[in-house]
Amino acid sequence: MTKISVKEPVITLTAGPVQAYPRITRAMSRPVHYDFDVYFQAFYEEVARKAATALRVEAPALILHAEPAVGLEAAAASLISPDDVVLNLASGVYGKGFGYWAARYAKEVVEIEVPYNDDIKPEQVADMLRRRPDVAIVTAVHHDTPSGTLNPVEEIGRLVRDHGALFLVDAVSSFAGMDIHPDDCCADIFVTGPGKCLGGAPGLTLVTVSERAWAHMEGNSACPSASILSLTDWKNAWSKEAAFPFTPAIAEVNGLDAALDAYLDEGPETVWARHDLTARACRAGVQALGLTLWPVREEIAAPTTTAIRVPEGLTDEEIVAAMRDSFGTIISYGRAETKGKLLRIGHMGPVAEPVYALVAVTTLGGTLKRLGRKVDVGAAVDAATAVILAAGT
Amino acid sequence: MTKISVKEPVITLTAGPVQAYPRITRAMSRPVHYDFDVYFQAFYEEVARKAATALRVEAPALILHAEPAVGLEAAAASLISPDDVVLNLASGVYGKGFGYWAARYAKEVVEIEVPYNDDIKPEQVADMLRRRPDVAIVTAVHHDTPSGTLNPVEEIGRLVRDHGALFLVDAVSSFAGMDIHPDDCCADIFVTGPGKCLGGAPGLTLVTVSERAWAHMEGNSACPSASILSLTDWKNAWSKEAAFPFTPAIAEVNGLDAALDAYLDEGPETVWARHDLTARACRAGVQALGLTLWPVREEIAAPTTTAIRVPEGLTDEEIVAAMRDSFGTIISYGRAETKGKLLRIGHMGPVAEPVYALVAVTTLGGTLKRLGRKVDVGAAVDAATAVILAAGT
């Protein structure tokens, strides 16, 4: 093991990659099997089916062998044809970024953009769809992680379905941390992965694809093949009858298997509830510290990430460095447009436990003290604790 | 853990994915660290530098976060500009396949193709370069795995360098199993990965890029960015100063670290020697079984894979199935053009040990017996053993 002079963090409270469940990291040490062997083929099919169970869809889930940013690029490349007008919904860095990919493949991209601490309103979408009946594909991010905000994809999805367009949803950092599934939001393509709320490692993408979306890709003359950017290459890869287009990431599939087991064994509702409780306790605590939530309204704050404004007069870098130095806890910066403006406390997977709200509040509070701020950490702990105790058991 | 009705193989003797060293699978169970944390950044730099040490180059190696087939596609996409004439050398399925990627990006692809059991001759390359002085990029596969054959990339590399072209070498399944490094073959882009002779899991690509190749990519107006197909996005990712373009596959990097340690700790020369000895013992054994090597001349047989013709009157499928059923050993089929024509015994990583030549010979021999063939397994074992014992210690 490479010795690094920097000490490892003690507790990781980031918005992904996240601390993985030990049962998942153990699973990643399983033997590496040959992808053409009947054992692995049967195993792979089971994992694809188990993922479908977790995603609450019928068909085996599509597993792509790179992290979800790649899966999203591939979804854009495969789905969006040179004939398509795409409506891209941007309420944050990831939504905005998807628009660039869409523009690479689409005939035209129209966009609804809101401030990166706000959400897209269904009526904005309805209005745009009225004005642009030629929109064939709508793309949205459910939880724009760099903002810690949710978009109402369920309502938007119904509008898109009524319009007759296809709906592509990035649920990378919300699925498995709350009650969201492809059918809940009429998603034709729904993208997520094992490395956020499932508490696994990054390195794979999970995708569900509706029959309409497959048909659209088949009609897309520019849809890649023999390429990492192709979804269609992998359409039947779950089946023993089909060869893998290229070598699957065996160890990541082993980890995914365990991640799905962990989620289904514990019970999705139980998992969502502790994500929600942890986030509520954390939000109560950080606000009692005198900090301001980044989301413009608390109801759009994701249960999987608490984003807070960097206090006036301090920088994100100094807060993160001091927190790590004094307490060994680490949290996430913002990203791109939100970098420097906010800090993010992740509530995903194994740290989606109320005690970690207390860890976040006390160590962030202690850090602010160290940096010379007068903060009432006691009030913050009391607020977070009150939320936890009110939840009963 | 998903229970699969198919029994796991007992011994995997495939040409990749391969049985991983236990120390590598253990490493894949290390904690998943946050990619923006100072610990992981320092760790990542160390791994990139350690990879450079193994590859015997100066600059930290480029790590791409998907398996080498993706890395090769990305290399084609990034390096080959619409102005480039590419000479593609095809002595097997992988060489041929690279030509299709090259054609996607190049002005023109010229090709030298030889039968898939033979190698490219340096004089063929010299001749072509004389005829086509406009060739700007030459691409070759060192070990065309689906054929188990080597190409003389050292000699070819010198010709290419003299010509002033760039040389892209796929050494995915030869590097770390024999004495081949970027500088040995004047490679401007040299692609390999942890999942073959390094004995790790598939899921990453290792690339070295010469200054000339970086300059060529910078001059390539079609070079992808914000894309899994971009090499330039990741150019400086090893440095703490640069952000990762997307989330690295943390667990795979942990595994790579251990794979490089295993290789460097044991000593490259020692590792190559046991790959070579195992392959020589295996070739002696299978020939004494009455089987025919696939390579047209034994000197082009790779030390990392022994490819043999499927005996007349039998199919690859029935041999593989019977071998697995009676002995629990599994070997590789051919692929695409070579599927059905040959079988491959891998000598990579932990099974590049002479005893596994005996395992291959005895279980393949026993399988042929089961399928009604008269084979002299005793002679085969004697032949393999003689090679092993002659190696002394």
Next chain:
Amino acid sequence: MTKISVKEPVITLTAGPVQAYPRITRAMSRPVHYDFDVYFQAFYEEVARKAATALRVEAPALILHAEPAVGLEAAAASLISPDDVVLNLASGVYGKGFGYWAARYAKEVVEIEVPYNDDIKPEQVADMLRRRPDVAIVTAVHHDTPSGTLNPVEEIGRLVRDHGALFLVDAVSSFAGMDIHPDDCCADIFVTGPGKCLGGAPGLTLVTVSERAWAHMEGNSACPSASILSLTDWKNAWSKEAAFPFTPAIAEVNGLDAALDAYLDEGPETVWARHDLTARACRAGVQALGLTLWPVREEIAAPTTTAIRVPEGLTDEEIVAAMRDSFGTIISYGRAETKGKLLRIGHMGPVAEPVYALVAVTTLGGTLKRLGRKVDVGAAVDAATAVILAAGT
């Protein structure tokens, strides 16, 4: 990880410790839980019950937290009172050794001893019990590992039961490798462990105790308490109601859990069958090599260990060293009285697979060649293969 200049063995074919199943070593990396926590207490009870299922007894199995040699010492210390006449059956080093422990605690030890390549005959026991009606406890080793021989404990057990004595059986290296359970041999104390045929690590003892044996211990005024040598201290430790007398070996219990799962998931009959087949193939092979089995009759050869005489003119040490050096395979020496006289090839756990009979035969054969012997390895492989293929599937 400590770097050792000696290379690790490539394949371990010993009579214990054995190569563990990967799923068991993975389980040993589970989190270490606090023994007084309700989770661990519930888990421990489940493991004790699962062990009972495997052992085919009703009561949760007794788990002792040290390897079976310690468990056997503790059984002697706890069961044998100063009033007891013990009949010890010695057909090997372990049987003989148990007599010394018995003598430490008993009023008198009488012994039946046979040559260490032979077995105890039921009629010998019957005769002795007639002559010594005061025998209260009979002790036997089912598989005397240093000899690779079995004793007919089923028949002996019935005689002991009829006599009214207690029967203590050491089944450490036979249980889980063949069809033997406490009730099969009327055992009042039956001792085994996870580190042999269950394919786990050494470090725990599994014991079943009959009601009669518990009663005898309760009447034994010299029965230890507050001691590692006490069985009674641990009698109720499986129950949440009872405290652990001292800290259990948490990681070993995690491993035991996985070992039992592996055994029960695969199916005991299937596991026994592959131990048997491997041993039969191995015995056929080594005899065809011209070697002599150590057991005086093949029917008493254990299906879990093949013991062979060291050929005239060679030493065990030179054979083991040369075999390791040329092939990386390791096998077991004899022990105490049998050291220097025999070598042992283990068929336990993951290497109880027919292919490993071929590994043993070819590498032992090759080693004998290296040491100057004329051996017909081909005939040996043919003999072993014939056994394997005859087993069909």
Next chain:
Amino acid sequence: MTKISVKEPVITLTAGPVQAYPRITRAMSRPVHYDFDVYFQAFYEEVARKAATALRVEAPALILHAEPAVGLEAAAASLISPDDVVLNLASGVYGKGFGYWAARYAKEVVEIEVPYNDDIKPEQVADMLRRRPDVAIVTAVHHDTPSGTLNPVEEIGRLVRDHGALFLVDAVSSFAGMDIHPDDCCADIFVTGPGKCLGGAPGLTLVTVSERAWAHMEGNSACPSASILSLTDWKNAWSKEAAFPFTPAIAEVNGLDAALDAYLDEGPETVWARHDLTARACRAGVQALGLTLWPVREEIAAPTTTAIRVPEGLTDEEIVAAMRDSFGTIISYGRAETKGKLLRIGHMGPVAEPVYALVAVTTLGGTLKRLGRKVDVGAAVDAATAVILAAGT
């Protein structure tokens, strides 16, 4: 993996078994090697020498293959002869308990006993040694874990050395968490283990033995042999020349190797400092919660365990259950005499990090609130934080 209806704890803050470092649990999944193989023998010697380095002694450390309670019983059995008068120092449950073992083997045991929240005073020992010049062996516990209190073994050790007696020290739960080594306290037998402050699993004992102590055991006609209770059986087991008396717990030795690496790589002084800081922060916090430390004076409170009185009107059981239920954190009960009277927060190994003092204080505080107590958690967090921040970095 056995599914247990009880949820696993989220954070374990117990006084042993403790949460192990991931690198140690990973090491426990290393291959199980054969104990008679040259690789394992060389490895074992290295581990014994590495343990000596950590213990700051010359001779390879003695490794016993069961947890330290067994190691202590064995030390008593081996060292104490029927001719020995033993002075046992009892300031807690473990010290008292050792006296019972001593009484099993000694001619006579004299004892100094103090209340279980106090420490033994050197002058008490001096006085007793004056009165009983025939005392040949003095036995003490450094950190009596069930009380969370330290005894001044350095001063006592000098008195014992001057007296000419042998000194046996139980440092199981202090070594590696603070600056204590055999030579610091003139210990002739010094007992510890990997499962407390080294942050590993329980299951082994580490012992150092002085030449004088070995000589005493050699003169002890009652010293066990061929027994788990024998230290002399294992005296030379570290050496390749000597056979292991019984099978070592291979996986535990693998874990010990990693535990020692973790300790030595980080640097003992650094490890002790974070144990100390965590304990000081925790003590400040729990006192600010209005709780009373169990130790009669804070300066005898161990840096590895904070023991607090169970508040009037509450029971230990209800506190532990409510804390686990609301927050997922678990702490230790008292034991035997101290059970019901105190609760213990462990600061050992990976949780000897200041942030866990905050976890302990906030979750214990929240629990008291849940149970109807008025506690000022804010003041407690402030007190703990002040200690942490004062430590600077």
